[in-house]
Amino acid sequence: MAQQERAVKTRRAVLEAAAVVFAEHGYTAATVADILRTAGVTKGALYFHFDSKEALARGVLEVQMDRVLPEREIKMQEVVDLAMTVAHRLPEDPLLRAGARLSTDPVGRRQYGSAWPLWVGELSAILGEAHRRGETLAHVVPREVAELMVGSLNGVQLYAQMESGLRDVEYRVSVLLKHLLPSIASPAVLMRLDVAEDRGARVLAEADREQGEESGQQGQVAVPA
């Protein structure tokens, strides 16, 4: 394995270990020693990438949205897909759970920030494009709706986490979207949206296939060259 590739893998392993520890214990109670033990890397390797607990928290927040999803003809479907794939990933993805917990820590976030501006920015951009294409109702203000969605999605996820250990998070996010979207999307768009509970799983499987095909094609191109 090339040295750079190894460094990328180590960095990722450290971030995932940090996420496990932050999601479980919260920022204040977490220690770099815990993260070191969970990651199974040397102290030198960890400090090469992150020089403090704060840097680890920032690192975890930065990779919240590294999953690329398929583009859709209807932009409002991309809003749904973002929410439903996050809901699907939450139970198995400590990075997302740590992001949610770090973003609601009133003391810690003064130091390392929050994942919310990233999510609000991403959703604002998609909703803004949907608005320009006439997919939304006339009164919709993209940024206002983006902030509303980040706040309410976070609340519904937290509710699912507390009440069912996230077992019903996809159902709850789907219920939220079914109740919010009629005030956001135009009727003609609304009836074309897929907000089923299993939407997140299907979109992620599709994204995996697309990525597999891409690296497959790259491989085919690379070999004869």
Add this chain to the structure above:
Amino acid sequence: MAQQERAVKTRRAVLEAAAVVFAEHGYTAATVADILRTAGVTKGALYFHFDSKEALARGVLEVQMDRVLPEREIKMQEVVDLAMTVAHRLPEDPLLRAGARLSTDPVGRRQYGSAWPLWVGELSAILGEAHRRGETLAHVVPREVAELMVGSLNGVQLYAQMESGLRDVEYRVSVLLKHLLPSIASPAVLMRLDVAEDRGARVLAEADREQGEESGQQGQVAVPA
């Protein structure tokens, strides 16, 4: 002051002090010593009412909904009034803030429970009555909507707390209601609802006046008797 009245006042002072400490430090970091210092009562007085930190947390959760609001001809307005008065009280009411924080503590709530079942129960009851009276759309399931509202309201409040120190919480709750209610209430009911940002302040002023009149009347009856 009668002994019983004094006991009620002491109990309330202890609960409010506990709420201040829980809201600020969270359940795990809070100590009975902190609460004692904040309450300014004797150790004996505190332990007479609450024999542990856990009992204090339970006490705080039990008084979350002790504010009686005026009844309305349209039951859906009572749903709005509940949400908007909570939003208005949050910045000044440590009991509500502590209730929110205690309810989202994954470790603590295994011991003392959560305020959410109380809120879901109250909202389910009002929504159920609204449903029977034909104020809601046909597909509405009162309990599902009650859980959705508790989760999303909590999320939006948390968002306001983190992003503005609760300064814009009434605006954010009003935005949430404006986006949720069209999927819940029938159009004829919808156009009669008051979901303005200052609704909470007006309803609480009205409730104060009603209570003042009641105790005034009681006084008038008591004097000549």
